[in-house]
Amino acid sequence: MLSSKWVYLTVGALRRGRMRHGELARKMEGITPKMLTQTLRTLERDGLVRREIFPVIPPRVEYELTALGHDLAGLLDQIRQWSEVHVPDIRSARLAAQEGTL
């Protein structure tokens, strides 16, 4: 899960509350319908997201985080915080390594 960019974005979006497929798609620039569905289905299978279908026309499907999903959101937050602190250092190290190569 930690290796998928779309998992980060999806969980991040759902954190603010229940949302429809279309809303999610609009919040996540660049995602294709296939990847969105695939990501949501995996999260659902793993018990992180709950999927509710309303049997109406046109279709209406809503997604929300489960308790476990919120726990994951907490971990992703820790990762985000770590990144905000340390990624700049990593960037500098990379640039310095490049300089050495030139």
Add this chain to the structure above:
Amino acid sequence: MLSSKWVYLTVGALRRGRMRHGELARKMEGITPKMLTQTLRTLERDGLVRREIFPVIPPRVEYELTALGHDLAGLLDQIRQWSEVHVPDIRSARLAAQEGTL
């Protein structure tokens, strides 16, 4: 970095102290020389690992975590702790999802 199994294992091993290439290879069952070198080089480039070469024959090369590397080890620890608590729940969810499909 969080998407590479070898990063977890390498950082985990180096956490206990400075180590040679061969020692690392022996601690990490299944890793090929190529993957070990590739992992170490990436970690070095990103400022997480320091590489020291002793100009002797036969060659002697030692690796150790930098301060930034120890910071990363801390994050990996948080991920490990989260996993120990929640991965069983995810496993259950997966099994339950399978049952539903049968």
Add this chain to the structure above:
DNA sequence: CCGTATCCCGAAAGATACTG
């Protein structure tokens, strides 16, 4: 001992078009 150089492969991502 500490690596490089190649080649190969499968899984995952993306683009595109279509449907109940």
Add this chain to the structure above:
DNA sequence: CAGTATCTTTCGGGATACGG
């Protein structure tokens, strides 16, 4: 609206062999 189906491509990982 909320997906599926199909095709293509990319890319990281692994196996193997060789070299200073």
